[in-house]
Every structure is written in structure tokens, then in C-alpha cells.
Amino acid sequence: xxxxxxxxxxxxxxxxxxSSAQQKKANSDQQMNIFIKDLxxxxxxxxxxGQLNLLTGGEATTGSVVSTDVESKxxxxxxxxxxxxxxxxxxxxxxxxxxxxxxxxIPIIFGQDVxxxxxxxxxxxxxLSCTWDLALxxxxxxxAAVEATADGLNWTFSPMVDISRDPRWGRISxxxxxxxxxxxxxxxxxxxxxxxxxxxxxxxxxxxVKHFALYGAAESGRDxxxxxxxxxxxxxxxxxxxxxxxxxxxxxxxxxxxDINGVPATANKWLMTDLLRKQWxxxxxxxxxxxxxxxxxxxxxxxxxxxxxxxxxAGVDMDMVGEGFLSTLKKSVQExxxxxxxxxxxCRLVLEAKYKLGLFEDPFRYCNExxxxxxxxxxxxLKIARETAAQSFVLLKNQGQVLPLKKTGTVALIGPLANTxxxxxxxxxxxxxxxxxxxLLQGLKDNAGPGLKILHSAGSNLLTDPEYQxxxxxxxxxxxxxxxxxxxxxxxxxxxxxxxxxxxxxxxESSEMTGESxxxxxxxxxxxxxxxxxxxxxxxxxxxxVLFTGRPLTLKWEDxxxxxxxxxxxxxxxxxNAISDVLFGKVNPSGKLTATFPQNVGQIPLYYSHKNTGRPxxxxxxxxxxxxxxxxxxxxxxxPFGYGLSYTTFNYSNLRxxxxxxxxxxxxxxxxxxxxxxxxxxxxxxQLYIRDLVGSMTRPVKELKxxxxxxxxxGESKEVTFKISEEDLKxxxxxxxxxxxxxxxxxxxxxxxxxxxxxxxxxxx
Ligand code: BGC
Numbered sequence: 039x040x041x042x043x044x045x046x047x048x049x050x051x052x053x054x055x056x057s058s059a060q061q062k063k064a065n066s067d068q069q070m071n072i073f074i075k076d077l078x079x080x081x082x083x084x085x086x087x088g089q090l091n092l093l094t095g096g097e098a099t100t101g102s103v104v105s106t107d108v109e110s111k112x113x114x115x116x117x118x119x120x121x122x123x124x125x126x127x128x129x130x131x132x133x134x135x136x137x138x139x140x141x142x143x144i145p146i147i148f149g150q151d152v153x154x155x156x157x158x159x160x161x162x163x164x165x166l167s168c169t170w171d172l173a174l175x176x177x178x179x180x181x182a183a184v185e186a187t188a189d190g191l192n193w194t195f196s197p198m199v200d201i202s203r204d205p206r207w208g209r210i211s212x213x214x215x216x217x218x219x220x221x222x223x224x225x226x227x228x229x230x231x232x233x234x235x236x237x238x239x240x241x242x243x244x245x246x247v248k249h250f251a252l253y254g255a256a257e258s259g260r261d262x263x264x265x266x267x268x269x270x271x272x273x274x275x276x277x278x279x280x281x282x283x284x285x286x287x288x289x290x291x292x293x294x295x296x297d298i299n300g301v302p303a304t305a306n307k308w309l310m311t312d313l314l315r316k317q318w319x320x321x322x323x324x325x326x327x328x329x330x331x332x333x334x335x336x337x338x339x340x341x342x343x344x345x346x347x348x349x350x351x352a353g354v355d356m357d358m359v360g361e362g363f364l365s366t367l368k369k370s371v372q373e374x375x376x377x378x379x380x381x382x383x384x385c386r387l388v389l390e391a392k393y394k395l396g397l398f399e400d401p402f403r404y405c406n407e408x409x410x411x412x413x414x415x416x417x418x419x420l421k422i423a424r425e426t427a428a429q430s431f432v433l434l435k436n437q438g439q440v441l442p443l444k445k446t447g448t449v450a451l452i453g454p455l456a457n458t459x460x461x462x463x464x465x466x467x468x469x470x471x472x473x474x475x476x477x478l479l480q481g482l483k484d485n486a487g488p489g490l491k492i493l494h495s496a497g498s499n500l501l502t503d504p505e506y507q508x509x510x511x512x513x514x515x516x517x518x519x520x521x522x523x524x525x526x527x528x529x530x531x532x533x534x535x536x537x538x539x540x541x542x543x544x545x546x547e548s549s550e551m552t553g554e555s556x557x558x559x560x561x562x563x564x565x566x567x568x569x570x571x572x573x574x575x576x577x578x579x580x581x582x583x584v585l586f587t588g589r590p591l592t593l594k595w596e597d598x599x600x601x602x603x604x605x606x607x608x609x610x611x612x613x614x615n616a617i618s619d620v621l622f623g624k625v626n627p628s629g630k631l632t633a634t635f636p637q638n639v640g641q642i643p644l645y646y647s648h649k650n651t652g653r654p655x656x657x658x659x660x661x662x663x664x665x666x667x668x669x670x671x672x673x674x675x676x677x678p679f680g681y682g683l684s685y686t687t688f689n690y691s692n693l694r695x696x697x698x699x700x701x702x703x704x705x706x707x708x709x710x711x712x713x714x715x716x717x718x719x720x721x722x723x724x725q726l727y728i729r730d731l732v733g734s735m736t737r738p739v740k741e742l743k744x745x746x747x748x749x750x751x752x753g754e755s756k757e758v759t760f761k762i763s764e765e766d767l768k769x770x771x772x773x774x775x776x777x778x779x780x781x782x783x784x785x786x787x788x789x790x791x792x793x794x795x796x797x798x799x800x801x802x803x
Contacts, residue, residue, distance in 0.1 A: 073398070074389050077142070083368060083378055085142060086385040088116040091364045092149070092325060092356050095123030095132060105359060108132075115140045116364055118356060118388050119193070121149035124469065126405035129190030137401045145401035147392050149193035149246070153212065153466035154178070156185035158419040158611055159475075162464040162552075162588055163198060165430035165607035167214035168629040168682070170723040170747055172227040178426055179231025181419050183243045186469075187404045188413040192395045193244045195292060197228035199279035200249055203643040205633060206259025208556030211465050211588030211608075213254060215632030216645045216679060218278050219742045225283035233287055238396035240403050241413075247283040249294035249327055251309055252276050256296060259642070260557050264297045270735065273770035275647075281318055289391055290323040293354060295330055302337045304330040305345065310353030323387045325356040332360035342366055347375040355384035415471060420612055425625075427609035427616035429721075432629040433602075433683040434593070440580045440602040442623025442685060443540060448491040450538035451479055452531045452574060453545045454500045454567065455586050460516045464588060464608025465553025474611050478544050478584065481614025485622060493538055496520055497531035497574075500548050502566040510551045517548055524566055528573045541574050541581045542621070543600075549608050552588025561592045561639055568595070575599060584617060590635040594676055605629075623685060628721035628747070630682035630790065634675045641671065646679040646791035647738040680725050680742075680790035686716030686752060690724075690795055693787055699800035702764040702778070706799060709759045710787045714750035723747045726760045727786040727794065733779050734771055740791055760787070767801055 078086070093105035111117050112135045123129055129148050137143045154160045160178040169175065179197075186194060201221055202210040214221040225247065234242040255276060256263035267276065284291065291314070293304040303309055304326050314320050326349065334345035346362035347370045357363040370376045396403050433441070443449065455461055459477045463470040476484070479494050486492060500517050501507040502524070511517045520527060535541045545567045550556060562568065563585075574581050582602040585591070596603060604627065606617050619625040636644045651666045659665075660672030667673050689712070696707040712724060726744035730737040744760045762785070767778040780801045788794020 070390060070393050074386055074393060077144070077389060078382060078386060080142060081385070083371060083381065085115045086381050087363060087367045088114070089118035089144065089385045089388045090356050090367070090381070091117055091361060092119040092121065092358045093117055094359055095120040095128075109135060112136050112146070113139050115142065115144070117146060119147040119149060121193075121195070122151075122468070123148060124150065124189050124191065126190045126407050126410055130402060130405040133401050133405065144389070145392055145397040147193050147388070147395065147397065148191050148404070149195060150186060150191045151196070151466050151468065152182050152186045152191065152194040152243075153196045153198065154464070155182045155423065155467075155610060156189065156469050157414045157471045158185060158416075158423050159463040159467045159470040160423055160610045161427050161430040161613070162211050162608045163213055164211045164215060164588065164633065165609065165629075166426065167220065167224055167632040168432055168607075169426065169429040170220070170630055170745055171429060172223055174426055174429065175224055176227040176231040177422060179228040180234070181422060183232045183234070184241045185414045185419065187241045187243050188406065188409040190405050191243060192397070192404050193246065193290070194232055195246045195248060196232070197225050197245065197283055198248050199225040199283050200252070200254030200294075201276050201279060202254030202633070203645040204254070204256070204259040205561060205589040205591070205636070206557050206559060206639070206642060207254065207256055208261060208552045208558070208589070209554055210254070210590075210633060211552040216634060217632060217647070217742050218275050220632060220745075221279040222282035225279045226286040229283050229286040229288045233289065237289065237394045238399070240406070240409075244289040244391060244395060245283070246290040246292050246325065247280055247288045248292035249303075250280055250291050250314070251294060251303055252298055253294035253296055261555050262295045266299055269774060270770060270772070273774055284318060284320050284322075288322065289394065290325055291320065293324065293326045293330055295327050295333060297337060302334055302339065304354060305334050305339055305348040305352050307352040315353060321387075323356060323391045324354050326354055326358045326360075328358050329360040331357050331362040343370060343375075346370065350376050350380055350384065355387045415474065423610050424612035424616050424619070427613050428619050428625040428627075430607060430609065430629050431617070431620055431627050432605040432631055432681075433627040434605055434677055435597060435600070435603040436683055436685070437601040438580075439685075440540070440582055441604065441621065443582070443621050445487045445622060446489040447539040448493060448537060449482070450493040450495070450535045450541045451482060451544060452495050452497040452535060452541060453543050453570070454496055454498055454517065455546060455548075456494060456542075456544035457496065458516050459614070461549050461586065462608060462613040463610055464549045465556075467549075467610070470611060476614045478614050478617055481618045482621070485615060485618035493534045495531040495534040496527060498524060498527050498566045498570040500567075501564045510548050512550055524569065528570055531570060532573050532577060535574050535577045535579055538579060541577070541579045542584055543571055543574055543581055544584045544586065545571060546586035546591070547588060549588070559639065561589070563591060563593070563596065571596070571600070582621070584621075590631075590633050592636060592638050592676070594637050597676055623718075626685045626718050626720045628682070628684060628723070630680050630723050631677055632679065634679050635677040637671050637674070637676045640668070641673075641675075644675055647741050649736045650739050678790050678792040680723070681792070682790070684716070684718070684720040684722065686714055686718040686720035688720070688722045688750075688789060689713045689715045690788055693795040693797050695785070695797055695799055698798070699802050701802050706762045707759050708762065708785055708787060708797070709757050710795065711755055712748060712750065712758050713755040714752055717752050719749065719751045721747055721749045722789065724758045725788060725790065725794070727791060728762070728766065729784040729786070730767065730769070730779070731782040731784060733769075733781070737769065740786060742791070758787075764801065
């Protein structure tokens with residue numbers, strides 16, 4: 039079909055207009071259906087199968103397979119989408135082939151992992167979630183979409199909404215932590231940010247919710263590992279964030295690599311059809327993860343033809359990289375293993391996504407060099423990146439108010455992560471402009487002013503074992519090894535520290551120590567860095583640990599011995615400036631943890647919303663014989679979910695309810711007085727938790743049900759009110775019905791999941 043014909047056709051159908059938004063939507067759906075039905079009627083089986091093929095066109099790969107002969111495949115109509123190809127010029131070139139040299143001239147959809155920003159990179163998702171600021175998170179997704187669409191893209195493989203309670207899993211860095219409610223709210227905010235209110239706009243892109251499903255529950259925290267979970271836990275704890283992001287309008291969803299209760303997600307008909315399509319009513323596009331169809335062979339489900347048919351039959355539409363659909367579906371149709379109608383249905387969903395993005399109207403809508411020059415790395419974007427990074431840092435300890443630092447005297451910046459800019463953006467920052475990302479050393483120099491002298495020494499290598507270091511810096515993000523011995527490096531660092539008034543130790547993980555295929559079993563700060571830290575503390579100088587990490591680490595020793603700990607995650611393009619802002623007190627830290635920090639690895643999985651058990655510990659004790667506990671460590675986390683300090687202090691008082699019991703259809707309100715009792719203006723995230731005390735099933739000891747981030751000046755107080763309805767008390771019962779059960783509840787409000795005020799209430803009939 040020629041482009042001119044498309045345009046004429048579309049002009050004709052767009053001329054019908056209607057005043058009401060609903061009517062407009064119905065009309066445009068109708069127009070789309072007419073258009074796509076017409077197009078499908080002209081397509082051969084091979085052309086339809088071609089639309090289900092998603093190839094990689096760039097350098098960023100996350101598996102051993104890379105697409106080949108892409109250009110000739112496009113010409114043959116064998117490519118529906120491409121990903122990891124960027125810049126308007128390169129995308130235009132590929133699109134031109136599709137819309138001028140193929141029989142039906144169907145445009146290609148262009149995707150990419152735009153996960154936490156594009157060239158302007160924001161903090162890693164786990165860090166972003168610690169801002170507890172939904173509007174800010176939405177804004178980061180909006181900026182990511184503005185930059186990515188200016189560079190030719192129209193589809194992002196984000197948000198990643200996998201709940202994870204296992205920090206051994208490297209990909210905990212890519213999600214919003216352990217909590218179902220917070221994770222759902224963040225998923226929605228990101229979809230809104232990417233897609234805006236109209237997917238066909240030149241600066242909005244289609245979101246892809248991933249990884250469906252339960253990918254974050256991999257056994258023993260080992261990536262790609264098996265998951266096995268009760269339906270009840272799935273429905274109450276793991277599935278809601280996917281559902282919430284889809285309900286927010288996400289146009290696509292990605293299958294996960296893992297096996298779920300014996301059937302891998304990519305071949306799981308219950309998951310992809312019964313739950314996703316029938317129960318949830320999702321009518322967008324289902325794409326696999328990278329070569330996930332082919333991996334069904336290793337899962338033990340059959341040969342390529344068998345597993346490709348299984349995936350299509352399960353409800354998968356588009357096959358990422360593996361080309362199993364391309365090479366076997368025709369044969370499977372001929373042999374009756376799948377029907378042509380199924381191929382047609384999947385093809386229709388691919389075409390619909392393209393239609394909604396406006397690609398049939400203008401296949402080059404997202405290719406605009408001028409926009410790319412103007413929009414990418416705009417000063418406003420960098421400003422938001424700096425603000426966001428500063429908001430994401432979590433102050434874990436600040437004994438004796440070591441922080442904020444004065445801008446006078448001498449500071450020694452020491453550690454293997456002190457003088458690297460490329461380590462700042464963190465996992466999935468393939469598009470990040472590394473030239474723009476300065477080191478912490480440079481950041482401190484730029485922000486300190488003339489009164490502060492800054493000394494520097496590396497102090498240690500990233501890891502003791504060179505082979506481990508190679509694995510932990512696989513994608514070449516610098517961190518070269520220093521050939522000196524550990525003793526020589528520490529001696530130099532100690533001598534440097536002795537000349538300073540205060541020491542900043544920049545330690546932790548490299549960006550490649552978290553993210554995909556980066557699971558760890560030992561979550562301590564690496565041994566050689568710990569030795570360095572101990573030597574620095576021995577100098578008697580006050581030490582501030584600036585911790586780089588993509589996961590909760592085990593910091594028991596550090597918590598007991600280091601006066602100040604600021605967790606800065608991987609903060610993105612503006613990380614160094616933002617860290618300086620917080621260290622010097624220009625910004626008061628306000629981040630709160632969204633994943634529990636355990637005392638040791640043996641406690642994992644450790645999360646605040648656990649069940650009570652039949653033998654809970656008595657309050658105030660940490661061990662009792664024949665109770666649910668350990669001999670060698672208490673059940674407590676090191677830092678609980680929701681925890682994070684400020685340079686100021688907050689006091690919670692006078693928790694009260696509008697009434698002590700309420701009925702379905704009514705509301706109850708809970709109010710608390712929050713006061714800034716310290717010396718600085720600061721932000722506090724007030725958290726509301728509920729416990730269902732008696733139920734037809736065991737219920738968690740606490741569940742987050744609301745939060746509000748509030749800024750108060752020193753001495754200022756504010757009344758904070760939350761409204762609770764029956765809806766907030768609902769859960770999936772044994773029959774998987776979403777119900778609230780009348781009875782006794784407890785409500786908690788406080789500054790984290792551990793420290794809060796509480797009050798009882800009842801739900802009656
Ligand atoms: C990851 C996905 C990603 C895809 C495409 C896979 O290895 O699991 O999260 O979207 O690669 O890059």
C-alpha cells in the first residue's frame with residue numbers, strides 16, 4: 039500500500055469529529071479497526087509472521103545472540119520492530135527501507151531500554167523509588183520520553199515493576215523495591231510519564247510493563263532462576279503492580295524469563311491468556327524478553343518449532359531476537375499446530391500499536407534532527423536530574439551531626455569510586471552521555487568554593503580478586519586496576535587522611551555489580567574496601583561513608599563503627615553535583631528506603647510485610663526458645679523499609695481517628711501532628727500502614743496503604759490526614775475474591791515501617 043493512499047485514507051477518516059472525548063475515542067478506535075482490517079486483508083501469512091519479529095539493531099545486547107542480515111530481512115517484510123538502534127539518521131534509514139522497499143510499506147516500531155532517563159540519566163529505579171515522590175518520578179519518565187523520541191524511538195521497555203525481596207538478585211536495582219502498594223503507584227506514574235495523554239504525539243512513547251511475571255522472586259536471588267509461588271501470594275503481593283501499570287494504559291507488556299510453578303512465563307497460557315487477557319482485559323501487545331522463546335528449549339519444553347507454537351498459543355504476540363516465530367510459525371500453521379487466525383490476532387496487535395503511535399500517518403514522526411539537538415540534555419533536564427538524584431539519597435546514619443560538611447578546612451576524598459564518572463549512571467544507562475558525567479572528586483571541587491582544600495587518594499581497587507573485578511566491570515565502565523599492593527594503596531590513603539579534617543570514603547559496588555546477570559551471595563562491602571575503611575577510621579578523623587550500591591548491602595559493621603553513612607546508589611548524569619549538594623547541606627536528604635537492609639545474608643528474604651507466624655517473638659525480645667527466630671542474629675533488619683534520616687528531626691504526635699469503627703461505603707480519617715523539631719528545613723515522608731488483625735487467612739503484620747511527602751521549616755508543625763475506605767482493607771481471599779472482612783484492624787503512622795504511632799479501629803457490617 040502506498041503512503042499517499044494511507045494519508046488520503048486517514049485524512050478522510052479523521053475528518054469525522056465529535057465533541058465528547060469518549061465519542062472521539064470510540065470513533066478513533068473504529069477508524070483504527072477499519073484501517074487495520076483492510077491492511078490485514080491484504081497481508082500474506084508470511085507478512086503477518088514478519089510483523090511478529092523484533093530484532094536488535096544496535097550494540098547493546100543482553101544475551102549471546104545478535105540479529106544478523108537485518109536490512110535484507112526488512113526488505114523481505116520480516117521485521118515488525120527493532121530495538122537498540124538510535125539517532126534520527128539511523129532510524130530514518132531503517133524506516134525508509136520499510137516504507138519504500140517492502141510490498142505493503144508497513145512502518146517499523148523502534149524500541150529501546152529507556153529505563154531511568156535517556157541521555158540525561160536519572161538515578162537507577164530503586165533509587166528513584168526512594169524519593170517517594172510520584173510527581174517527580176512521572177516527570178523523569180516524561181523527560182526520558184521527550185529525549186528518546188527526539189532521538190527516533192517510540193517504545194520503551196519500561197517500567198520494570200517486579201517486586202523483589204531478595205537483594206542478592208542484581209536486578210533489584212531496576213525496580214521499586216519490596217512493596218506492592220508503592221510499586222503499583224510508581225508503575226502508574228511512569229506509564230503516565232512515558233505515554234502522556236496521547237500516544238500519537240511526537241514526544242510520547244509506548245510503555246512496556248515488565249517482566250511478566252514474578253521475575254523478582256527468583257529462587258536464591260540467582261538471575262533467571264525458577265519461581266514457585268502460591269496463587270494467594272501472587273495475587274496479593276506480586277501481581278498488583280503489573281495490573282496497576284496496565285490499568286494506567288500501558289500499551290505493551292514483556293514476558294519474563296523464569297519458570298512459574300512449572301511452566302515458563304513465555305509459554306504460560308494461564309498467565310498470558312487466562313489472567314492477562316481474560317481476567318484483566320488487557321488488549322495491548324505482548325512481547326517476549328530477549329530470546330525467551332528459544333530459551334524454552336533449555337527449559338525443556340521441546341524443539342524450536344514446538345516452543346514457538348507453545349508461546350504463540352500461550353498468548354505471546356512478538357518474538358524478541360530469537361526468530362523462532364519467523365522460522366517456524368508458517369510450518370506450524372500448515373501442520374495445524376497453531377491457526378492462521380492466531381497469527382492474524384497477534385499481527386493485529388502489533389499493527390494497532392503502530393497505528394496508535396501515529397506511524398501509519400507519518401513513519402518519520404520521531405525522526406527530527408533539530409529536535410534531537412534541542413531537546414536532549416537540555417539544561418532543565420539536567421536540573422531535574424540533579425534535584426532527583428539528591429532526593430533519592432538515603433542518609434543511613436549521622437552520628438554527632440558529621441554532616442553537612444563545612445566548606446572550610448581540608449577534606450580527604452578516598453576510595454576506588456571517588457574518581458570515576460562513568461560508574462555514576464548505573465545499570466541500563468546505555469544511552470547515558472558519559473562525557474557529561476563527572477566524578478565525585480570533580481563534583482566536590484566544582485561545588486566546594488575557595489575555602490575548602492580537597493585531597494584525594496584511591497586507597498584500594500574495587501575488588502580484591504582481579505577475576506571478580508573483570509566480571510564486575512565487563513562492559514568496560516573504567517575502574518582500571520591499580521598495580522600497587524593493597525598495603526601500599528592503604529598507606530598512601532592513610533597519609534592523605536591524616537592531613538585532612540574530615541574523610542569521605544567513596545566505596546561500594548561498581549555499576550556492573552548490579553543489574554542483569556549480576557547476582558551476588560556476599561553483600562558486604564568488598565573485603566579490600568573494608569580494610570581501607572578500617573584503616574581510615576583508625577586515623578581518628580571523622581569518616582563519612584558515601585556508599586555506591588544498586589541493592590541493599592549488609593552494613594552491620596559499618597553501622598556500628600562509621601559515624602556517617604550516605605547511600606547514594608547510582609545517581610545518574612548529575613550524581614556528583616547532587617552528592618555535593620547533600621554533603622554540603624545545600625539539599626537536606628529526604629530519601630527513604632524501599633527495600634529492607636538485612637543484618638546479614640542469612641536473613642534474606644527479609645521484608646516488613648511478613649506474616650506473624652504461630653510463634654512470633656514476644657515484644658522487646660530478640661530470642662526466645664521455641665519461637666520463630668535465629669540463634670545468632672535477631673529478626674530485626676539493620677535498616678527497615680521506609681527508613682531514612684534528615685539533617686533535621688521530626689516528631690509525630692497526637693494520632694487520632696475521626697471514629698473508631700466504620701461501615702462499607704463510609705470513610706474514616708486518621709490525623710497525626712508532624713513537627714520539624716530540628717534546625718533545618720526538611721522533607722518527611724509520612725507513612726500509613728494497616729494491619730488486619732483477624733482474617734479468614736493469615737494477613738501481613740503491616741501493609742503500606744498511603745504516604746505523603748511534606749516539607750516543614752525548622753519549628754513548623756502540620757496536621758497530616760489520610761482517609762481510609764473499605765477498599766484499602768481488601769485482599770484476595772482463599773477463593774481469590776477481592777474482599778474486606780469486617781473485624782479488628784490497627785492503623786500505624788510514622789516515619790518508617792518500624793517506628794510509628796498506632797491506633798485500633800473496626801470495620802463493621
Ligand atoms: C532484559 C530486558 C530487556 C531486554 C532488551 C533482556 O535481557 O531482561 O529487561 O528489556 O533484554 O534489551
